[in-house]
Amino acid sequence: MRVPLGWLREYVDVQLSPEQLAERLTLLGMEVKGLEHWGADWRSVVVGELLTVEKHPHADRLHLTTVNVGSGEPLHIVCGANNIAPGQRVPVALPGAVLPGERRIERTEKMGIASEGMLCSGDELHITSDAEGILILPPATPLGRDLSELYGDVVLDVDVKPNRGDALCLIGLAREVAAATGAKVRWPEITVQEAGGPVSDRLSVEVREPQLCTRFVGRWVSGVKIGPSPDWVQMRLQAAGMRPVSNVVDASNYVMLELGKPTHTFNGAAVKEGTIIVRLALPGERLETLDHVQRELTADTLVIADPSGPIGIAGVMGGADSEITDATTEIAIESAVFDPVSIRRTGHRYALRSEASLRFEKGQEFRLARIGADRVAQLTLAWAGGSVAKGRVDTAPEEPASAKLAFRPARVGKLLGAPISTDEQRSLLRRVDVDTEPAPAGTRIQVAVEPQPLVVDPGSEETLVAVVPTWRRDLVVEADVAEEVARVRGYETTPAHLPDTLMPAYRPSPLRVRQLIRDTLVGAGLTEVVTHALVSPLHEARLRWPADDDGVAFPEPAVGDPIAVTNPLSTQHSVLRRQLVGSLLDVLALNERQGRADVAIFEIGNGYGRADAAPREWTRLSFLLTGSAEPASWNRIASPYDLDDAKGLLELLCRSLALPAPGYAPDTRGFPFHPGRAFSVREQSPDEILAGRVAELHPDVVQEWDLRSQRVIVAELAILGLGRGRLPRIHVAPIPRFPGAERDLAVIVAESRTAAEVQTTIADHGGVLLRRIRLFDLYRGNPLASTEKSLAYRLEFGAQDRTLTEAEVDGALEAIRKGLAADLGAHIRS
Amino acid sequence: MDFESLSGDLHRLMDLALAEIAKADDPAALEQLQIQYLGKKGGLTAVLRGIGGLPPEDRPRVGAVANEIGEAVKIALAERGAQLRSAAQAQRLVAEKVDVTLPGRTVRRGTLHPIPETIAAIAEIFGQFGFVVYEGPEVEDDLTNFQMLNIAPDHPARDLWDTLYVDIPGRLLRTHTSPGQIRVMQSTRPPIRALLPGRCFRYEAVDASHGFEFFQVEGLMVDEGTSMADLKGLLDEFAHALFGPRKTRFRPGYYPFTEPSVAFDVECVVCGGVGCPACSKTGWMTILGAGMVHPVVLQYGGIDPERYQGFAFGMGVERIANLRHAVPDLRYYLENDLRFLEQFR
Structure with a gap:
């Protein structure tokens, strides 16, 4: 909320500088987001007095004026406005001046006559909304003074939190200033001169939804x-960020900013x-709102209606037909209390959120x-004249007494970690108008309210x-x-110390395994990325990545x-x-463009x-x-990444994670993979701690993703412990005391046999003496x-207790040879 | 033959050998000389063949002379050999000279992304104070994301969290990591010290300081007597660990799920508190929100608010990373331009 300091001072004395005030309010929980020097953008605009006003010889609509600006020769200024006359004091923008915007x-x-500056309208200075005439200043305005000195103000931008609706107004913030400084709040004197007949002759109100409109107060002004409202009113509204409209509408807006009470004025x-009639909308009802949009009203919309139909959406926006116009003479004032939830829903439904709502x-x-x-009513009378009808229409005149809330001073101290005496607590509360009294016997403490009351x-x-x-x-x-x-005392008075209470039980960090993998891959030359979880539906359509761990x-x-x-x-x-792979392809595309x-x-x-209407989440590693696999270097020939590099990374990961070496099985399903260059990977332990799919992408996918790279290798892996959990421990075998024996074995097999088959067969038949393949x-x-083809292996044999x-x-x-031949x-090539 | 003439032969042989050794200029020549003079068919052997014609009493004397001469030739060979090797080595060393100022052979290393790195840094600091890491689901239910955090369906504070909803009734993309508080309390008993990092989502247009996906770290501590003073002490440590010795400030904030609520500021890391555009001239930067866990929230977590109290805090990871690394634009993080990422080496 924008708070002009000059306006705020009307309700509370402020001795502090604007900066000090901002800090005090911030420390009290009313965060001042910014200080704006209102009028700082009027540079070289001074108060002048019109000496002469004559017709321009060459243009009917222009005037020639001479203006005394307090010093030097009078200035000759050409002006197009019609509301000027000699003797008036007006704002004068001197040559070199800069106006808002x-x-x-x-x-x-101008039309052959020199003009030494400009007379300004309120609109040009952004202090009133009047763009037609020159802003006429009060006769006593000191001549020659800078306008910003006279009308400039400091505007505080206060971030009022959603729980403090009471502070969304000048009175409310004046209360906070008073709490911070000890000053007194001055309410404006609110008295209404009632010269008209009884209000009941003019207005009757029927609330059909007393749950949704708990009180409706009406008044009538004839x-x-x-x-336009007085210039000073317009200036205040402008400084507070509201555009002046007309005296009656401004009165309503002024009261909203002053007291925090949204009201509505109808053309009576x-x-x-x-x-x-305050009721719910009927099926099929329509209303043109003030913003001149025809709206279909839904049946749960609370409306203000007359016998012929809706004239406003309650608490949100009035209807165009009952809008105040220049011709309006009768004013009906609505000052109601609506159900907050209903207003909120209505505002959302129509995408209409106003200062009032x-x-x-x-x-x-x-x-x-x-x-x-x-x-x-008071301000309407003052600014627009007329006569106020006697009395109010009031559907719930009985006003509830103050609520009482029991508390234990010792608990307050325990929560804050600082014992505060009961007397001090009472006097702190007094500063925010909270009185305290001894609790009668049987008082109970409300620790929590609905929906979990205690x-x-x-x-x-x-x-x-x-x-x-x-x-x-x-x-x-x-x-x-x-x-x-705590807040009145000042949070800065809270002591600070480290907790000395019990520590929680040990829990393995889910970040640990990830950290290990991240460090490993970064060390192997890969760069970590973090991409959006929300992607285009086209990703799936373009990728058609198979489920990566079916059956795992x-x-x-x-x-x-x-x-x-x-x-x-x-x-x-x-x-x-x-899958993550699509996101990585997007990252590739972006970097290719660079x-x-x-x-x-x-x-x-x-x-x-x-799955079954329940969301599922899983954590994956994708690369x-x-x-080039090796960075281009003057002393090395670059070699392109291929599937073997991907396998090297998988094997490195398994070593880092203390897992057995992974096994590979061909995946020949084709699209989106290169049919001859895709495989599934499984780490070969019964727990299946690592599984996934690795492939070179099919050239069609590369093209569809609009990539320049010819060969793109991708992997998506599930790793136990990536989401949560722990990895197996390393169990150390004794260092062999007896030397091993090495033998080379060249195995000639049919092309259709895979290396994995050969290796598995060797391992199966190697017996306990086979140490390494x-x-x-x-x-x-x-x-x-x-x-x-021939696959040549170096085999190492050995035993713990002897030299073989x-x-x-x-x-x-020989056993291996026979096994290979049989299976x-x-x-064997000798 | 007599001793004198034989001895003279031997000495002449030695002189000849020494002269030739001195002239030899490669190891092969030396080897040849060794064979020529000391070999089985060499000069020395040939001379000694005449030893049989000497009187027996002279033979040992000739033997002694022959040994002396043999030794002298051996030493000359060895010395000359050493000379030649060291000359050759010196030559090789000169020939092997390289331009050591040429750049090295690049060893590829990637870089870690600043978001998980910042999360790790935060977890490391709080880990020292006994905070253990939990993670909660990103597709949350309205109950846990809002209602159990004391934010009723039509609570005006819902405006603080513009929400992305999904096509599963009652579910949404979590707008903050705070629902993790509920999940931790429901799954464990006090004493609780928990840290909950993770991805969050909001219906928010993207610009230099906003995104619809971002990361937060939530903290929760619950025990008998856990107070705002504990919170303040801990957050001071945290701020000092991350940003060095700087002033900090505790001021009232607002969250429906904490009471009292706190905004935690540190002295501006750009201007040091003097006031600059980065801190809106206030000299302070807000780095996180916190507060004492609301009794309603404790109750939803199955914890008796009469016995236990606690605090919670939540911070934006990007915000912390921005301050640590002077990142000018939030969009850098999820865009993954390598020209950005590769600076984190």
């Missing part, structure tokens, strides 16, 4: 003359039979309905009752009292249809991704899906490789048949 005023020539002549949503002090109606018996603990002022609807439980005590016994399986956002900001980000050809990235993030060569060509004999090693090798039809 960076408008520069220079010496010019014989008003609509026109448009209220049929002088009868207002924002205040209604936060709840209204009951008595303000009466005070607001009186104040609007009321306790204080037993022998000292208990007080706080008498809550009617405007503080936010003070309802004991902890609210604690906050009042993970705690977080990737299952279910995609989840869509029902109110997305854009279709680009409207569904939750199921001319990057070598991209190696990874992300650890979530996939999302729905993408394209371009390492492929060191792959050969095709003479003298092998074209349907054959030649015969033992040969025996083991795979392989033979």
Whole structure:
């Protein structure tokens, strides 16, 4: 809320500088987001007196004026306005002046006559809304003075929190200033001269929904003359961020800013039979609102109606037909209290949120309905004339007494961690108009309210009752009292110390495994990315990535249809991704546009899906490789990333995570993968701690994603412990005391056999003496048949308790040879 | 043959050998000389063949002379060999000279993304104070995201969290990490010290300081007597750990799920508190919101507010990362331009 300091001073004395005041309010919980120097953008605008006003010789609509600006020769200024006359004091923009909107005023020539500046309208200075005439200043305005010195003000931008609707007005903030400084709040004197007949002759009100409109106060003013409100009113409204409209509408807005009471003024002549009915809209009813939009009203909309139909949406916006116009003479004033929830829903439904509805949503002090109606009537009379009808229409004149809230001073101190004496608490509360009294016997403490109410018996603990002022609807439980005590005392007085209470039990961090993987991959040359979880639905359509761990016994399986956002900001980000690979392709595309050809990235993030109407989330590691595997260097030939680099990373990951080496199985399903370059990976332990899919993308997918890279390798992996949980421990084997024996074995097999099959077969037949298997060569060509290949392995044999004999090693090798021949039809090249 | 003439032969042989060794200029020549003089068919052996014609009493004397001469030749060979090797090595070293100022062979290393890195840094600091990490679902239900946090369906404070809803009734994308408070309280008993990092979503147009996806870290501590003074002490430590010795400020804030609520400011990291555009001339920067857990929230968590009390805090990870790394635009984080990411090395 924008608070002009000059206006605020009307209700409370402020001795502090604006900066000091801003800090005090901030420390009290009314955060001042900014200080604006209102009028700072009037540069070189001074008060002048019109000496002469004559017709321009060459233009009917222009005037020649001479203006005394207090010093030097009078200025000759050409002016187009008609409301000027000699003797008036007016704002004069001198040559070189800059007006709001960076408008520069220079010496010019208008229709052949030099003009040494400009006379300003209120609109040009942004202090009133009058763009027609020059702003006429009061006769006593000191000549030659800078306008910003006279009318400039400091405007505080106060962030009033949603629970403090009572402070969304000048009186409310004056109360806060008073709490901070000890000054007294001055209410404006609100008296209404009632010269008309009884209001009941003009207006009757029927509330058919007393739950939704708990009070309706009406007043009537006859014989008003609509026109602009006084300049000082317009200036205040402008400074507070509201555009002046007319004297009657301004009176209503002024009261809203002053007291926090939204009211509405109807053209009384448009209220049929002088009868207002507060009811729900009927099916099919329509209303043209003040913004000249025809609205279909839904049946749960609370409306202000007359016997012929709706004339306003209650608390949100009035109807166009009953709008105040220049011809209006009869004014019906509505000052009501509406149900906050109903107003909030209505505002959302019609996408109509006004200054009024924002205040209604936060709840209204009951008595303000009466005070607001009186104040609007008073100001209407003062600014627009006419006569106010006697009395008010009031559907609920009985105003509730202050609420009482019991609290235990010791509890307040315990919550704050600082014992505060009861006396001090009482005097602190007094500063925010909260009186305290001794608690009568049997008083219970409201610790929490609906929907989880808790009321306790204080037993022998000292208990007080706080008498809550009617405007503080936010003070309802004991902890609210604690906050009042703390904030008035000043949070800066709270002591600070480290907790000395019990520590929680150990819990493994879900970040730990991720940290290990991140460090490993970064060390291997990949850069970490974090991408949007919300993606375009096109991702799935373009990628058609298969479910990556079907059948894997993970705690977080990737299952279910995609989840869509029902109110997305854009279709680009409207569904939750199921895989991360698409996001990585987007990152690749972006960096390709920056001319990057070598991209190696990874992300650890979530996939999302729905299964049986319940959302599921799973955590995945995804990586993408394209371009050079080794960075281009003057002393090395670059080699492009290929599938073997991806496998190298998988094997590195398994080593980092203390897992056995992974196994690979071909995936020949084709699109979106290169049919000959795709595989599924499983770490070979019964717990299946790592599983996933790795592939070079099908060229069609590369093209569809509009990528420049020819070969793109992607992987999406599920790793136990990535989401939560722990990895297996490393169990150390004793260092062999006896040397091992190495043998090389060249296995000739059919092309159709995979390396994994050969290796598994060797392992299966190697017996306990086989320690290690390492492929060191792959050969095709003479003298092998074209349907054959040779895989050369180095095998290491050994035992813990002895050096093996030649015969033992040969025996083991022979078993392997036989196994290979039997299982795979392989033979050994000698 | 007599001793004198034989001895003279031996000495002449030695002189010849030493002269040739001195002239030898490569290891092969030296080897040749060794064979020529000391080998089985070498000069020395040939001379000694005449030893048989000497009287027996002279033979040991000739033997001694021969040994002396043999040793002298060996030493000369070794010395010359060493000379030649060291000359050759010196030559090789000169020849092997490289331009050591050429750049090295690049070892590829990637970079860690600043968001998880900042989360790790925050977790490390609070970890020292016993806070353990939990994670909650990102697709939340309205009950946990709002209602159990004391935000009724039509609460005006809902405006603070513009929400993205999903096509599962009653579910939404969590607007903050605060629902994790409920989940932690429901799954464990005090003493609680929990940290909840994660991704959040809001219906918010994207610009340099807003995004519809962002990250938060939530903290929760509940025990008998956990007070606002504990909160203040801990947050001071946190601010000092992250930003060095700077003034901090506790002031009232507002959240429906804390009472009292706190806004926590540190002295502006750009201007040091003098006032600059980065801190709206206030000299302060708000780095997180906090407060004492509202009794309603404790009750939803299954914790008796008469026995236990606690605090919670929540911070924007991007906000912290911005301050740590002077990142000018929030969009950098999820855009993943490598020219940005590769600066975090």
